[in-house]
């Protein structure tokens with residue numbers, strides 16, 4: 166019989182839906198391990214993951230999007246393949262998107278993104294998020310039930326990022342539909358729909374070209390205008406193509422990741438009523454709770470790097486041209502770093518050291534937004550309810566009935582049907598509103 170480590174991470178439904186046993190088994194062979202018959206290593210150790218993510222000199226991010234399982238578009242030669250990587254960059258999936266770029270081109274683009282997430286802008290965004298959550302969660306609680314992933318989490322995060330970027334109101338529904346009809350990135354159930362024009366990026370790309378051209382000609386007071394007129398540090402202007410890529414990447418990167426984090430967090434609350442009651446009674450615990458969820462069940466399971474120079478990692482020789490799957494989910498449960506790694510512990514010391522948002526120069530640019538949006542909607546759900554539980558009509562066996570996306574990138578639920586019991590104050594408010602009406 167095939168042992169667990171011989172099974173294929175990228176195509177094995179069972180492992181994609183629940184990777185933790187597989188990662189533990191790999192770690193038993195060492196924190197950096199080449200599964201039998203594979204041409205890549207899997208990094209499951211926390212320290213080793215940090216070493217890879219922080220060492221930009223040695224490790225290229227060019228395979229971050231296509232993953233360690235996909236073949237390289239060239240045969241590596243010698244102890245330093247930096248030039249070969251650059252010569253073939255366009256042949257890598259998303260080779261010139263920010264998450265795949267290296268060195269100066271990455272630094273230039275990343276500096277543009279960083280200007281979007283300044284505290285004052287997030288504060289403005291938080292006001293929109295508050296109002297939008299109030300309406301969305303209020304409707305769900307009034308109805309007494311909701312399907313959390315499709316009806317709340319996905320449209321919520323699309324709307325938030327659309328608002329942050331300044332996508333016009335009339336176009337937002339089009340983006341929401343394009344995204345909610347598509348499987349998450351890295352899904353085994355996905356298909357390449359770029360050619361048919363139904364891929365969300367194909368649909369959104371046309372709009373983003375329009376926004377950039379329009380805002381360059383007619384600047385307004387919005388972020389799209391700011392992006393359209395943004396300059397690199399040396400005073401040069403980015404190509405429209407780069408801005409469109411960037412705008413769409415922000416959309417993509419902030420979709421399933423945040424939406425699924427919200428679902429994963431809610432799962433812990435419905436699985437443990439005492440935890441739910443504790444967090445409801447003291448909402449100041451929500452940020453720490455979310456960090457711990459990012460550690461134990463973060464929504465991005467992995468990323469990938471390509472060694473561009475000969476090196477050594479965790480006692481293993483890594484020749485230039487070696488692909489590495491950096492298993493963030495495994496590093497976040499590495500017993501060498503975390504005590505009781507499989508337990509959710511609310512007051513875990515130094516919890517923000519988790520790698521749920523990655524680390525190093527590519528650390529998630531949207532982390533500040535993700536933290537705000539998921540916190541605010543959790544606050545609303547807990548404030549407006551006396552109890553949240555799984556709907557037994559859909560999940561008769563409780564959390565055991567929940568199913569995860571078969572994605573090599575995303576860790577998140579496909580659906581989660583909830584029963585919502587209104588809090589006394591919410592019930593009063595609704596009754597008063599009904600009397601006035």
Ligand code: HEM
Pocket residue numbers: 226229263264265275278326414415416418419420422423426463464465468469493520521522523524526527528529530531532534535
């Ligand atoms: C819970 C939600 C999120 C999680 C778990 C998450 C996770 C990650 C991770 C692990 C990386 C690093 C990838 C690598 O090193 O190869 C990353 C990068 C990135 N994320 Fe997020 N992300 C989340 C939300 C968002 C949001 C809301 C946005 C924007 C609106 C966003 C934008 C980005 C961008 C632009 C990068 C690339 C940064 C760079 O390469 O310099 N993310 N994210």
